[in-house]
Amino acid sequence: MTARTDAPRLDSWSCQSPARVLVGIVSGHPHVPDGPMMTSTMVMLDPVGRRAWTLNREYSLGDPDPDWVRWLRGIGRTPDDFAFDSEGGFP
Numbered sequence: 001m002t003a004r005t006d007a008p009r010l011d012s013w014s015c016q017s018p019a020r021v022l023v024g025i026v027s028g029h030p031h032v033p034d035g036p037m038m039t040s041t042m043v044m045l046d047p048v049g050r051r052a053w054t055l056n057r058e059y060s061l062g063d064p065d066p067d068w069v070r071w072l073r074g075i076g077r078t079p080d081d082f083a084f085d086s087e088g089g090f091p
Contacts, residue, residue, distance in 0.1 A: 011062035
């Protein structure tokens with residue numbers, strides 16, 4: 001997928017499974033005020049490229065939630081482990 005330069009930004013994000021949504025702090029969304037939000041269902045997540053695509057919108061990803069990252073490290077995982085596309089799986 002091609003990245004949009006006007007995509008809203010999601011900071012302090014984390015993946016919520018099995019719902020396949022992101023939660024975090026959004027800024028620059030055309031319909032949602034800046035602040036905490038939950039996305040619609042994801043169709044693609046690229047933590048390395050810092051992009052996520054949902055059913056409704058593309059997001060530019062800032063840094064993931066540090067508490068979530070600490071928890072992941074405690075179970076031997078990283079945010080990069082959550083990369084997927086609509087044809088792949090979701091961990």
